[in-house]
Amino acid sequence: MIQKPICFLALLISLLFSVPLQAQQRIPLEVLPSGHIVVKAAINGVEGRFIFDTGGGINLLTQKFAQRVKGLQKQDGRLTAFRAIGDRLDVELYTAKSITVGAFVANSTTLTVYEGELGGLDGLLALTAFQRQPFTLDLHNKQLVLETPASLAKRRKSDNVIPLQVGNAHGQTLDISAYFRVNDKLTLLFPLDTGAGKGVYRINSAFASQLGIDTAALAPTNRIVRASEFSPNNRNVIYRATLDKLTPQAIxxxxxxxxxxxxxxxxxxxxxxxxxxxxxxxxxxxxxxxxLIN
Incomplete structure (x- = not known):
């Protein structure tokens, strides 16, 4: 499983000056055995392979790839944020002239640079470039479909709808979440994360007893203490269990x-x-x- 250094940040920096396409575009996707989705994109004209990460929050380049990209402008300020498991991260910010996916171009986009490796991939492509451009993940045909107003209207007539909670604070953060019923007992708000990996469902352990899960009764092999990659002193206890039922509140x-x-x-x-x-x-x-779900 690919480890995402900042993939649980729900962050967006700056408004983008991008215009929705007038002609529908279909861009090939690669789905890794881990379940991660990979798409080709160009940063300032330099093409790379990126994890398409709806939970990434901010576009990220590996340092190795960033060294190939000309024209990245370092911003004066930095960003302080927290990973999902509580790690504080202080990251430097850069402005890319353009991020290009197929025929779609997002200009003046903020990103950060990561010194480590991402399994041979060049970075993470977050939702930041698509806040004005609706798109479809066609997992059956392994395509990223950039929708037009006409194609989107057609989908809205036929598809099931789940309302999204879109978080955008001060034009700097962006995340998408939806409400789900869990074990017919709780209604919880979950960020939707294509970067989590196949079959990876995480719930705050504070809800365990309300969901009818007795963590004390779990076998020792189902209790893991994991140190953070960024803050070794930060250790999280993880219990492995089974959900009886998970369903979107809207469907x-x-x-x-x-x-x-x-x-x-x-x-x-x-x-x-x-x-x-x-x-x-x-x-x-x-x-x-x-x-929208077909």
Whole structure:
């Protein structure tokens, strides 16, 4: 499984000057065995392979790739944020002239640079470039579809709809979340994270007893103490258990049963979940704050 250094940050820096496409574009995707989605994009004209990460929050380049990109402008300020498990991160910020995906171009986009490796990939492509451009993850055909107003209107007539909670504080942060019913007991707000990996469901361990999960009764092999990659003194206790049922609040008929779950101590969200189980064609429309499911 690819480790994401900042993939749980829900961060967006600066407004983007991008215009939705007038002609629908289909861009090939690669789906790794880990479940991570990879797309080709160009930063200031330099092409690379990036994890398409709806939970990444900020575009990220590996230092090795960034050294190939000309024209990155370092910003004066820095960003302080927190990973989902509570790590504080202070990152330097850069402005890219353009991020290009197919025929779509997002200009004056903020990103950060990571000194480590990402399994041979060049970085993370977050939602920041697409806050004005609706798109569909067609997992069946392995395509990223950049929607037009006409194609989006057609999808809205036929697809199921999950309202999104779009967080955008002061034009600097962006995240998408939705409400889910868990074990028919709690309604929790979960960030939707394509970068979590296949079958990785995380819920704050504070809800364990309310969900009918007795962490004290779990086998020792289902209790893990994991040190942070960034702050070794920060250790999280993770309990492995099973969810009886998970369903979107807006679509009760869509249910996931007997799913493995990680109950994480110190998680700063109610939970974090992938979205591939919701359907094979998923349209994320940030301007209208909806997730459309074919």
């Amino acid at each position: 009760p008929s869509l249910q996931l049963t007997k799913a493995p779950v990680q109950l994480v101590n110190g998680l700063i969200y109610d939970g974090i979940i992938p979205i591939d189980w919701l359907g094979e064609q998923l349209t994320i429309d940030i301007p209208h704050q909806v997730l």
